[in-house]
Amino acid sequence: MTNTRTALVALAMIAASAPAHSAVTISTAATENVTCSGGVCAPTAAKAVLNVADLENLLSSGNVTVTTAGAGVDANDIRIETALGWSATALDLKAGRSVVIDQPVSVQNQGGLSLTTGHRKEPGGSLFFGSHGSVTFADPRSAFSTNRVKYTLVNSIATLASAVLANPDGNYALANSYDASGDGTYSASPVPTTYGGIFEGLGNAISNLSINDSSDGSVGLFANVMPGTLRDVSLTDANVTGPPRYAGVGALVAGLVGNLINDSVSGSVSSETQSGYVGGIVGYAGPGLIMGCSSSANVSAANGAAGGIAGYAYEITEFSGSRATGNVSGYFAGGLAGGTNYSQITTSFATGTVEGNEVGGLVEDVGSGTIANSYATGLTETLDHRSGNVGGLVGYLENGSVASASYSAGRVHGGGYKSTGGFAGVVVDGTLSSDYWDTSTSGKKQGVGNEKNAPGVTGLTTQQLQSGLPTGFDPKIWAEDASINNGLPYLIANPPPK
Numbered sequence: 001m002t003n004t005r006t007a008l009v010a011l012a013m014i015a016a017s018a019p020a021h022s023a024v025t026i027s028t029a030a031t032e033n034v035t036c037s038g039g040v041c042a043p044t045a046a047k048a049v050l051n052v053a054d055l056e057n058l059l060s061s062g063n064v065t066v067t068t069a070g071a072g073v074d075a076n077d078i079r080i081e082t083a084l085g086w087s088a089t090a091l092d093l094k095a096g097r098s099v100v101i102d103q104p105v106s107v108q109n110q111g112g113l114s115l116t117t118g119h120r121k122e123p124g125g126s127l128f129f130g131s132h133g134s135v136t137f138a139d140p141r142s143a144f145s146t147n148r149v150k151y152t153l154v155n156s157i158a159t160l161a162s163a164v165l166a167n168p169d170g171n172y173a174l175a176n177s178y179d180a181s182g183d184g185t186y187s188a189s190p191v192p193t194t195y196g197g198i199f200e201g202l203g204n205a206i207s208n209l210s211i212n213d214s215s216d217g218s219v220g221l222f223a224n225v226m227p228g229t230l231r232d233v234s235l236t237d238a239n240v241t242g243p244p245r246y247a248g249v250g251a252l253v254a255g256l257v258g259n260l261i262n263d264s265v266s267g268s269v270s271s272e273t274q275s276g277y278v279g280g281i282v283g284y285a286g287p288g289l290i291m292g293c294s295s296s297a298n299v300s301a302a303n304g305a306a307g308g309i310a311g312y313a314y315e316i317t318e319f320s321g322s323r324a325t326g327n328v329s330g331y332f333a334g335g336l337a338g339g340t341n342y343s344q345i346t347t348s349f350a351t352g353t354v355e356g357n358e359v360g361g362l363v364e365d366v367g368s369g370t371i372a373n374s375y376a377t378g379l380t381e382t383l384d385h386r387s388g389n390v391g392g393l394v395g396y397l398e399n400g401s402v403a404s405a406s407y408s409a410g411r412v413h414g415g416g417y418k419s420t421g422g423f424a425g426v427v428v429d430g431t432l433s434s435d436y437w438d439t440s441t442s443g444k445k446q447g448v449g450n451e452k453n454a455p456g457v458t459g460l461t462t463q464q465l466q467s468g469l470p471t472g473f474d475p476k477i478w479a480e481d482a483s484i485n486n487g488l489p490y491l492i493a494n495p496p497p498k
Contacts, residue, residue, distance in 0.1 A: 022046045023077040023100075024068055026055060026084060035070075039063055042070040052082050059086035063112075067094040080105060080133070087111055090143065101203065102130035112143035129232050129262065134203035137175040144173055151200060157183060157209075157221070160199075161191045168193050173200040174233070181208035188213050189223035189254065196226060201233030201263070209238045209251070209267075217247050218254035219271070220283065225253050227288070231261035238297065242271030247304075248283030248311065249276065251297060256285040262292040266326075270300040277311030277338065278304055280326060285310050286317040286343065292494075293322045298352075299329070305338030306330025307363070308350055312339045319345040321494045327352040327378075334363040334395070335376050341367040347477065347491050350376045357384040359415075360395035360425070361408050371403040373477050373491065378410045387416040389425035391449070392437050397430035404456075405472050409438035409465065409488055421449040423457045432456030434472025438465055438488075465489065 024034065024043050033048035034041055039062055041050055050066065058064045068075040076097040083104045090112030093099050099115050107113055113135065117126055127146060137144065140153040151173040154160040157180055163172055183190075189211065199222075206221070213219045219242040221235065235251050242249035250256075251265045265281050277284040280295030295309050305311045308324025317340065324336045332338045335350025340363055350362050358364050361376030371394065382388035389395040392408025408423050419425050422437030422444035433456045437447050440462040448454035460470065466487040469478050478489045485496045 022075055023079045024048045024050055024066060024075045025079045025081055026050050026052055026066070027081040028052055040065045040067065042067050043073055043075045044070050046073055046075050048075055052084055055084065056086055059089050059091060061089075063090045063092070065092040065094060068096045069094070090114065092116070098126050098128060100128045100130065101133035101135065103132055105133075105135045106138070107136065107142055108138045110139040110142045114144075115146045117147060127232070129203035134177070136177075136202070136204065140175050142175075146200070149198065151198075157190045157206065161193075164191050164193045164195050169196040171198045171200070173202050174204045174206070175202075177204040178206050179208055180206055180210070183210075185210040185212050188216055189218060189220055191222045194224045194226055195222055196228045198229045198231070199233065200231055203232050203234070205234040205236050207236045209235055209240070211239070212241045214243050216243065218283070219243070219247060220250045220252055220254040222253040224255040226255065226257040229259040229261065230263055231259070233263045235265045235267070238265060238267035238269070240267070240269045242273060242276070242278065244272040245274060245276075247271055247273045247276040249273070249278040250280070250282040250311070252281045254283040256282050257288060259289040260285070260291070260293050261289070264294045266296045268298045268300075271304065272302045273304040274302070276301065276304040278330065279307045279309055279311040279338070280324060281309045282311070284312045284314070286313050286315040289318050289320070290322055291318075291320045294324070296325045298326045301330030301333070301338070303331045305332040305364070306356070307334045307337035307339075308352060310337045313337050313343045314341040317343040319343070319348050321346075321491075322348045323494060323496070324350045325352055325497065328354045330356045332356060332358045332364045334360045335378055337363045339363065339365040339367075340369050343369040345369070345371045346373055347494050348374045349491065349494070349496070351378050351496070353379045353381070355381045355383060357382060357388045358395050358425075359388065359390040361392045361410050362394060364389075364395040366394055366397050366401045366403070366430075368399040369401050371401075371406055373474070374406045375489070376408045376410060377488070380410055380412050382414040382420075385414045387419055388414065389419045389449070390415040391421050391423055391425035392442055392444075393423050393435075395425045397424050397427045397432075399429055402431045402433065403435055404433040405435070405474070405477075407436040407438070407465070407470070407489065409441055409462070412442045412444050415449065417449075419449045420444065421447050422459060423447040425449045427451060427454065434470070436460050436465065436470050438462055462488075
């Protein structure tokens with residue numbers, strides 16, 4: 001799993017966000033620098049265009065392979081920038097690095113699709129879906145594979161649950177978007193069988209999922225994934241409620257050992273649990289990878305740990321390029337995660353209001369872990385106005401943890417005198433480096449609650465934060481623009497939603 005995580009972190013989503021300078025682009029433009037012969041289309045230059053009508057005409061008469069490898073040239077990526085559809089035949093996309101699908105792809109009448117990424121060992125190879133990208137199959141008997149891994153297509157929650165029950169380690173893909181409102185409200189996780197395969201959402205959405213479970217300890221679309229991967233899955237307008245006792249609750253999955261890649265959730269996730277973990281996407285996670293995930297869900301854990309994406313992450317969970325924009329409340333509450341242990345958070349941010357007893361704008365507690373190149377801009381407020389830890393970015397940094405090249409810009413309210421800081425509430429055996437807090441918006445003159453003039457963290461006014469990247473911020477990772485993120489520093493590979 002370590003090699004997989006390392007490779008995925010290395011790509012940092014740049015293939016999805018970078019301009020198509022070196023790619024075979026499928027679009028409405030005229031075919032250029034591409035030759036097609038014998039069912040194979042290959043580039044003659046690093047920047048090439050394959051007209052969508054030309055490709056569809058070829059597919060109407062037989063199978064087609066589109067590759068980035070031509071005679072003495074490799075265009076690295078394949079990008080689909082216009083709607084593409086065909087029937088009965090098969091399309092094989094072979095990219096030296098990544099396949100990026102920005103517009104709908106529709107496969108009719110038991111046609112087939114095969115995707116290969118990184119076939120020339122280019123670093124950062126993967127499959128990416130843009131905000132309008134998806135792959136749909138009209139017939140679930142159609143053939144679909146990625147990197148020679150074959151998937152069984154499912155077209156509803158019921159067929160997914162049945163497939164996992166029959167083969168818990170199988171690989172499945174969502175053939176189309178699915179409206180779950182007709183299912184009513186589930187009284188338990190729809191997929192209760194512990195899952196150990198790959199579930200590929202193909203950019204399709206499951207909307208209006210409703211779960212109200214008053215008794216189980218694991219509540220989500222998937223009860224538990226151990227070990228496995230959920231990727232490119234979108235849950236929209238989900239409403240998930242867990243029991244009033246110890247529980248792991250997440251809209252997508254309650255308990256995870258494995259990877260979440262490019263998943264998203266909107267709606268609400270809550271539990272009156274007295275001691276448990278509630279997250280917008282996952283209740284408790286680790287070890288594994290959470291990359292490119294986003295949640296706008298409002299999350300509430302009552303007296304448990306709550307996070308916009310994860311209630312709690314442990315045992316070397318790596319967050320990369322993720323974002324949370326919903327409001328979070330809980331006893332331990334963090335905009336991105338309620339708490340982490342032996343975990344890393346990079347190139348991520350949170351913008352929602354966070355409130356509870358122990359509070360951090362990005363994460364409440366960081367134990368033996370790191371935060372780097374991340375930020376939080378939402379209001380953080382503790383309900384324990386006598387001693388609750390509260391920090392603009394992190395509530396409690398401990399056990400050798402490090403926060404570097406990060407900032408907070410939200411108002412910080414409440415907490416004890418020695419446990420409230422513009423950047424961190426309390427730092428014990430932790431290190432700060434090139435960190436900042438906004439003195440104008442936070443209302444705090446001290447960066448760390450328990451240490452006056454703590455080294456490694458600097459207070460700047462909003463105007464100063466907007467006037468150029470702070471010292472220690474890498475311009476390859478960070479940028480500033482008056483029209484983006486209120487002029488504050490933003491992450492190039494993970495920009496805030498417009």
